[in-house]
Amino acid sequence: MSDTPPVRAILNLGAGNKIIQGATNHDLHKHRPEIDVAHDLNILPWPWADLSFDQIVASAVFEHLDNNLVITLNECHRLLRPGGVVWLKLPLWSAERAHDDPTHRWFFTIRSLDQFCPKTRRGKQYGFYTPLKWRYVKGPRFNKAHTSLVVTLGVIKATLEAVK
Numbered sequence: 001m002s003d004t005p006p007v008r009a010i011l012n013l014g015a016g017n018k019i020i021q022g023a024t025n026h027d028l029h030k031h032r033p034e035i036d037v038a039h040d041l042n043i044l045p046w047p048w049a050d051l052s053f054d055q056i057v058a059s060a061v062f063e064h065l066d067n068n069l070v071i072t073l074n075e076c077h078r079l080l081r082p083g084g085v086v087w088l089k090l091p092l093w094s095a096e097r098a099h100d101d102p103t104h105r106w107f108f109t110i111r112s113l114d115q116f117c118p119k120t121r122r123g124k125q126y127g128f129y130t131p132l133k134w135r136y137v138k139g140p141r142f143n144k145a146h147t148s149l150v151v152t153l154g155v156i157k158a159t160l161e162a163v164k
Helices: 069-079 096-100 121-125
Strands: 010-013 024-027 053-059 080-091 133-142 148-156
Touching (some): 069 080
Parallel strands (some): 010 024, 053 080
Antiparallel strands (some): 080 148, 133 148
């Protein structure tokens, strides 16, 4: 038995110039040498195998996609191992700066992710959107400028017994 903790596999989606050392850094184009994978996230499935990562970082990415949040989070769910988390930074719908970017297709509220979390009121009411579920690890909160939401979701993976 080793005393060394296991290496956590991290996927940094839409890395841009925010490279994470030791992670798989992704972007639409290979504009810098640290980008490991260039791929259009609107094209499904994404080019990683099921259960490949322990953490996904998506800072200012999902609002640029044609795919809606259900489709995008379902793809993250596929990639995450049990116990995995996704860290998101999403533009707040009411922030003027969020609307300045002509490539933004989606805007979010403090409750936009509740539908994915079965312990929330909206998660109970709208759980039919997707069978793939999440839990809040760190619930949605505003960034300092109140222009974005930051949230950490933990993946809920059904056990084989639960599926039967």
